[in-house]
Amino acid sequence: MNHTKEHIYSLLAQVTDPEIPVLTILDLGIVRDVICTQDNAVEIIITPTYSGCPAMDAIAFDIKLKMIEAGFTQVKITYTLSPAWTTDWMTEAGKQKLKQYGIAPPIERSSRLNKLLFDQDEHIPCPQCGSTNTKLLSEFGSTACKALHQCMDCKEPFDYFKCH
Amino acid sequence: MKNQHLINSVLHIADNALILGQRNAAWCAHGPILEQDIAITNITLDLIGQARNFYQYAASLINEADNKNETEDTLAFLRNERDFKNLLICELPNGDWAQTILRQFFFSTFQQLMYQKMMHSSDNQLAAIAAKSIKETNYHVKWISEWVIRLGDGTDESNQRMKNAIEYLWNYTGEFFIAADYESIDVAGLKNEWLEKVKLVFDEATLSIPENKFMQTGGKTGVHTEHLGFILPEMQSLQRNFPGVEW
CATH class of the missing domain: 3.30.300.130 (Fe-S cluster assembly (FSCA))
Structure with missing residues (x-):
């Protein structure tokens, strides 16, 4: 074959x-x-x-x-370990599917990832209602690739697929 | 000889990550609140993953040199105290949350600087593992630094606990920067930058760097505290009871 x-x-x-x-x-x-x-x-x-x-x-x-x-x-x-995996390689279709599934997709390019201490937290758009009035609940979530956020408008907590 | 130095240095870095990971894993289901329980165990998962990558590389080097059959598992589960080359700070008891946080802060801050050097190693595999690991460590440093500040600049109780943790752990930080004969990374050269990073966070946390200069050493050459002798039988209990067993 x-x-x-x-x-x-x-x-x-x-x-x-x-x-x-x-x-x-x-x-x-x-x-x-x-x-x-x-x-x-x-x-x-x-x-x-x-x-x-x-x-x-x-x-x-x-x-x-x-x-x-x-x-x-x-x-x-x-x-293979090199080059190291980055969320930049996630497809657009994949990001849309994540959002529909209720997980906020990574929002920016990893090269723009803030590495500084004491930086302001990102306001990740809520995958349920789209509001950016959201806050970080915990840097670490249910898997290594996710963090836990909450929407202050619709009040739903949600997973965010971290930029990496 | 050059190869033996390389093997020892890879084992040293793997042992650091494994032993600290084993220590932190004991927080699983015992963290102060659920989110932080998940956080410290997620950091542990990254450390164990990094340890696996280094052990796999060490095993391939050993097998190539000595025609042996080592694997990541034999290196983790079939070696004894004197064979382990981890830093003493990694094997110390967890103590309270302040002591665990401060230890992880000292270690992650060092690990970040060490990986920055290793990313540019002429050894391609070490460079690849470092480039992968540092993305995880950068995230740890951010989280852990915020916790040092929260506890140091928190209540009288949390501030006192951080001071106690500094008193207990400080003498074990010197070992980061005292190179063993097998180390090729210039760890001594990382000391000033490490101190600057620690001071930046300590200033925010209203904590100060101690004056005392005496530093404990020995871990890198296999001379450990009594604590490692208790960690290993627990971590290795399955292989000690059923040698060679596989799932």
């Missing part, structure tokens, strides 16, 4: 993040390359989001499963 790169990417587009199932691994920008070595052999190169993200092992397993289902007999998952 002959597999094109496009075909493999269309398969990868069916693998989702176990913590945020509306996002595919392509939306997240963690697939760095695909190498078809032989007819039924493929190497998928992925990069972790956060160093300790426990979803990575599950994602690698799901990729393997998806490829085996599609007829590959040899599947190799390779991790």
Whole structure:
């Protein structure tokens, strides 16, 4: 069987993040390359989001499963650390899906990330009502990639996918 | 020899992250409030993830040099006290929330400066791990600095607890900057910048840097406090009871 790169990417587009199932691994920008070595052999190169993200092992397993289902007999998952993953690689479609799911997407480019101490907190638009009258509740949230905010208008607390 | 130095320095950095991560993990379900319980354990998750990357690299170097079969797990779970090269400050007890916060502040501030150097290492793998890790550490430094200020410039009680924590921990900060023979990063050269960063936050927190000069050392060469001897049996209990067991 002959597999094109496009075909493999269309398969990868069916693998989702176990913590945020509306996002595919392509939306997240963690697939760095695909190498078809032989007819039924493929190497998928992925990069972790956060160093300790426990979803990575599950994602690698799901990729393997998806490829085996599609007829590959040899599947190799390779991790690469450089260049370091950034939320800049998240697709626009992914950001829209996050918002509809109730998670505020990262709002700015990581290069503009404020690194200074004592900076003002960002006012992240509420994914429910769109208000920017929001506040940070906690820098750390339910997963490594999220922080907890609250809308002061509709009063709903919400997760924010941190700029990284 | 050059390779052995590299292996030891990678293990030293991995051990710092693992042992401090193991310590902080004990806060899980015991944090002062839910959000901060989640915060300190999220920092722990980053530290353990960084430790894994360094251990994996160390294992590949060891296996290449000695034809061995080390893995990240054997390095974490099958070594003894004298083999661990972590800084003494990482293995000290958590104490109260002030002591945990201050220790993480001292450590993260140092780690940030160290990663800034390591990002430009001629060793590609070290540079890659550092460039990845520093994004996490930058976030830790911001959160932890705000907590030092909140507690130092808080109530009489929280201020006193921070002073007690400074008294207990200060003598363990010198070890950051005293290089072991295997270290290639000029850690001594990071001292002034570290002191400036600590002073900036301490000024806001109405805290002062102690005068005392005596500094504890030994961790980098495997000479530890009595505390590491209690951390390891707990952390390694599964492998000690069932050698080689896998899930």
